[in-house]
Ligand code: PEP
């Protein structure tokens with residue numbers, strides 16, 4: 001409360017809190033009174049209390065993302081894909097590789113074979129692409145999903161692809177092992193609700209300019225609908241500087257998320273940098289920082305890719321990176337990266 005708040009103002013705030021079904025503990029100091037509100041407060045914004053007469057400041061002590069928070073779930077959540085691939089905990093980082101967009105079957109199969117050979121466990125590829133310009137390549141849709149399915153059958157790699165529209169949920173679920181919610185849709189609340197009602201693991205990318213709390217609240221929404229298999233993916237955020245990089249790679253958020261949440265967190269070096277020659281160093285940095293997986297764009301001819309070529313690795317560079325990651329992981333086995 002404000003230093004000069006009256007007894008009547010204090011009592012009225014206490015009553016307001018009680019009317020919302022919460023209890024109070026009141027600490028009357030010489031100069032100021034502090035009221036603790038105890039109970040189910042995640043429905044209310046702090047601002048709502050700041051409008052009351054005599055209130056100086058309102059601070060939330062508990063995080064609003066209860067289900068996603070480590071406070072309520074101490075142990076790491078392991079997200080399994082087909083009871084086989086495991087993200088999170090002390091499992092070695094899982095690499096997901098593939099083109100930005102599925103372009104044709106031959107090209108996808110060639111990429112999938114290289115991914116498999118090099119030790120990646122999952123194949124990525126967009127069939128529904130979010131594009132800023134309305135006349136850019138927006139993906140092959142269902143046909144793209146069928147190509148992913150064919151690559152999955154041939155190589156045994158599990159598949160992840162982006163879902164943009166709640167109306168496509170059944171279709172995308174049919175052909176994939178994990179649903180990707182892209183950065184642009186991190187706050188598409190209808191989509192989050194719908195993927196939350198499925199039992200498919202969800203790869204939730206951080207929004208272009210989402211705060212950590214907004215990102216975790218998006219995860220919270222999926223979990224609140226019943227789906228606890230959420231993997232968080234940092235993919236770079238927008239800052240003031242996009243002259244040399246597409247985004248700013250927020251590496252520090254990886255150990256931060258591992259503290260705040262029990263959910264697995266992976267890193268996307270391709271979108272985080274936008275430059276193929278930054279992908280390898282920043283991938284290794286992410287693993288050292290505790291990333292529990294990587295999602296990397298790979299293409300046989302990045303210069304000919306229909307989307308995101310400049311940030312895409314060719315086969316040679318991808319294979320080299322995979323070798324280096326293996327060495328790194330074996331060294332890191334003895335180090336606690338989250339501390
Ligand atoms: C992608 O993975 O190709 C993609 C569009 O990612 P983001 O949503 O992170 O931009």
Ligand code: MN
Pocket residue numbers: 100101271297307308
């Ligand atoms: Mn892309």
